[in-house]
Structures are given as C-alpha cells and as structure tokens.
Amino acid sequence: MSISQSHTPEVMNYEGSGYKKDFWEGKGRDYEDRVERIAIQRLIPPTGKRLLELGAGFGRLTDLYDGYEQVILLDYSHSLLQDAQARLGKGERYIYVAANLYQLPIADGVCDAATLIRVIHHISDVPAVLKQIRSALTPNAVFVLEFANKRNFKAILRYLLRRQSWNPFSSEPIEFVKLNFDFHPHFMADALGGAGFATKRRLAVSYFRLGILKRFVPTSVLVALDKWLQPTGGVMAYSPSVFTKNVAVGSSPVRNFDGPLFKCPACGSTALMKQEDRLTCGGCGAQWAVRDGIYDFREPLK
Ligand SMILES: C[S@@+](CC[C@H](N)C(=O)[O-])C[C@H]1O[C@@H](n2cnc3c(N)ncnc32)[C@H](O)[C@@H]1O
Structure with missing residues (x-):
C-alpha cells in the first residue's frame, strides 16, 4: 500500500495491494468476518432500491446486500474493484466506481442506503467525508458505519500499565500509524450528528479479536459470544470495532432515484x-x- 497525494487529504492507496490474499484468505480471520456480517445484518434494512458500498474493496461483504435492486461498489483501488467485478460480474445490478471518498462522484439523493466498513480508519478529515456521504443519500436513508474504537479494553489496559502513552479516554482521534486512526465513540457521534445523521443503534463488535483466544476456542463459540455481546454497545462500547446505524436527517435533497446517478x-x-x-x-x-x-x-x- 502507498499514500496518494492530490488536492484532497492524503489517501491510503490499495492499488495493486494483496488485501484479499494477504489479509483475509487463510489468515485466521473467520471470526472477524463472521461477526462483522452479523452486525451489518442487524443494522442494514434487508431490502431497498440502491445501496452505496463505500470503500467496497474486493467486495468481501457485497453478498449481504442481495436484497437491494442495485449496489454501487465504490473504492479508490481500481485493482480491488477488478477483483470484485471478476467475482460478481458486470451488468446493471452492480456499478463499479473508482473514486475518492473526499470527492464523491455520486449525485445528490440517489441512494437509500450506504455502508462504510473498515475504511474510516484511513480518513484524516472525517467530517468532510461524512458530508459527502450524506449528500448522496435520500431522506431517512440508513448509513451503517464501522469504526476502530480508541476506547477499547486492550488500549485501556495498556494505558493503565503505562505501556501506551496516548489516553484512550480523550476524544481526539489517534493516528497510531501514518493514515491509520482509532476514534473515540464520542468523537464519531459528534461527527455523525454534525453531518446530518441521527445514530439509532450501536453495536460492540470483535471483543475476542485476540490470537490466543482464536487459537484455542472454536470460532463458532467466539462468534456466538460476540453475537450475544454486540447489543451491549448501546450502553458501553469497549470493543475494538464499533458498528453504528445512522439515519439521514435534516434538510435533504429529494429522492432522485431516476435522475442522473453521477456528478x-x-x-x-x-x-x-x-x-x-x-x-x-x-x-x-x-x-x-x-x-x-x-x-x-x-x-x-x-
Ligand atoms: C481495509 S479495506 C476494507 C475493504 C472492505 N470494506 C472490507 O471490509 O473488506 C479499506 C478500503 O478503503 C479504501 N479506501 C481508503 N481510503 C479511501 C478513499 N479516500 N476513497 C475511496 N476508498 C478508500 C481502500 O482502497 C480499501 O479498499
């Protein structure tokens, strides 16, 4: 992966990266994949007109959106979109778009759902991206956002043991590696509110993302426990990953499904x-x- 610079903030460029092969395939992440799928299914309406999958990558999660008439897979990486296309095929149902989240080419009010999973940790200007997403959505559209949680148990423990300098309780994002951010739930709640989203539900996901647990406890047991714990995120979220269901509120472009798709x-x-x-x-x-x-x-x- 490299970093691309243009007139927008820097972009984490996955072009030509082995994200599918090097991160997912046979890499012991079945637990993460399965609990993320459970969380998305809990939050996204099962059917709809047009879903915008932002930072879709190679389309790992696209099959979850089968109830939508059309799915737009949008990603900065052309090569990952080619992978997705090779599996999902061409045609009217899937639209493949190589674009930057900071400059979305999607016309106003043309999608009734959107997802952003495992992507916002690469975004340095969160309000700018959320604003772009909000404009593409119809009133009351659902936007499922996953973010890496700064205030997670491991970070808290490391901080208390003085093995980590940054404070997991302070609200500003922490860039622990160049263009990799963890966010405090309060920071994200404020950013979502400021962009015209009302958060309706929050899930705590991936509590058992620990090598030792994954090695000795059957994946199905960890998945079952995670599924059971996820709803506790509504009250307290100390998991490494947080999923939120957000509804587009406030002044909004009218529904415009039949108008031009791109801007x-x-x-x-x-x-x-x-x-x-x-x-x-x-x-x-x-x-x-x-x-x-x-x-x-x-x-x-x-
Ligand atoms: C960790 S991958 C996640 C892919 C997919 N959502 C998943 O969960 O399998 C992050 C994705 O975000 C995309 N991405 C990062 N910054 C972006 C930007 N500014 N605009 C568009 N896509 C971006 C990358 O190209 C990459 O495919």
Whole structure:
C-alpha cells in the first residue's frame, strides 16, 4: 500500500495491494468476518432500491446486500474493484466506481442506503467525508458505519500499565500509524450528528479479536459470544470495532432515484455525457474514463 497525494487529504492507496490474499484468505480471520456480517445484518434494512458500498474493496461483504435492486461498489483501488467485478460480474445490478471518498462522484439523493466498513480508519478529515456521504443519500436513508474504537479494553489496559502513552479516554482521534486512526465513540457521534445523521443503534463488535483466544476456542463459540455481546454497545462500547446505524436527517435533497446517478467530482454538474470510453462533463469539460465497466473518477483524462 502507498499514500496518494492530490488536492484532497492524503489517501491510503490499495492499488495493486494483496488485501484479499494477504489479509483475509487463510489468515485466521473467520471470526472477524463472521461477526462483522452479523452486525451489518442487524443494522442494514434487508431490502431497498440502491445501496452505496463505500470503500467496497474486493467486495468481501457485497453478498449481504442481495436484497437491494442495485449496489454501487465504490473504492479508490481500481485493482480491488477488478477483483470484485471478476467475482460478481458486470451488468446493471452492480456499478463499479473508482473514486475518492473526499470527492464523491455520486449525485445528490440517489441512494437509500450506504455502508462504510473498515475504511474510516484511513480518513484524516472525517467530517468532510461524512458530508459527502450524506449528500448522496435520500431522506431517512440508513448509513451503517464501522469504526476502530480508541476506547477499547486492550488500549485501556495498556494505558493503565503505562505501556501506551496516548489516553484512550480523550476524544481526539489517534493516528497510531501514518493514515491509520482509532476514534473515540464520542468523537464519531459528534461527527455523525454534525453531518446530518441521527445514530439509532450501536453495536460492540470483535471483543475476542485476540490470537490466543482464536487459537484455542472454536470460532463458532467466539462468534456466538460476540453475537450475544454486540447489543451491549448501546450502553458501553469497549470493543475494538464499533458498528453504528445512522439515519439521514435534516434538510435533504429529494429522492432522485431516476435522475442522473453521477456528478462531476471536479465541478458538481450532473450533465455527464457518455461516450464509448469516457464521460464528458457538460459543466467544466472534464473527462472521466470508463474502462472495462469501471467508472474512474480519480483523476480526469488529460
Ligand atoms: C481495509 S479495506 C476494507 C475493504 C472492505 N470494506 C472490507 O471490509 O473488506 C479499506 C478500503 O478503503 C479504501 N479506501 C481508503 N481510503 C479511501 C478513499 N479516500 N476513497 C475511496 N476508498 C478508500 C481502500 O482502497 C480499501 O479498499
């Protein structure tokens, strides 16, 4: 992985990374995968019109959204989207979009659900990204957000034993490695509220993400315990991962499912004309590539 710099904040660039092979496949993370799936299923409405899967990666979780008529897989990594496309196929049901969360190319009010799982830990300007997401959603749309919790048991213990300098109880995000952040639940609640979301439910997930436990306790037992504990996140969340269900509130663009799907990330115009291998913006003239069924809004064509 590398770090890409443009006129937006820096982006953690997974282009060409082995995220699927090196992190998930045969790497002993069945427990994490299974409990995350349980959490999402508890929070996302089972059916809907169009779901925006933000930071979709190689589409690890996309099968959970089978009840939606259309799913937009959006990610900065073209190569991970190609992996997703190879498995899920081309066609009307899945739309593949290479784009930056800081400059979403999705028109206002065109999605009735969105997810952002294992992604916001790479975001340095959380309010900016949440604002972009909010604009793409219809009133009352559901947005499921997962974030890495700064105030988790392990961090608290390490802090009390003086093996960690940063305070897990203070609300500011902690960047423990370049472009890797843990967030305090209060910070995230404020950021969500400020962007026009009302948090309806919170789950504490992945309490048993410990090598020793995973080695000696059957995965099905850990998953069952996690499932049972997740709802306690509504009262106290000290788990490494927190899932929230948020509803789009406040002034909002009207539902616009049948209007244009994209807007130009450079000028915001929805007048994008499709030619064979590109979209040309009627507002500013910028051209965006469309290659092998993947829309590429990261950088305009020269
Ligand atoms: C840890 S992976 C998670 C992928 C997927 N959500 C999952 O849980 O399997 C993080 C993903 O976020 C994407 N990402 C990070 N920063 C981004 C940005 N600024 N815009 C779009 N995608 C971004 C990366 O390309 C990567 O696919």
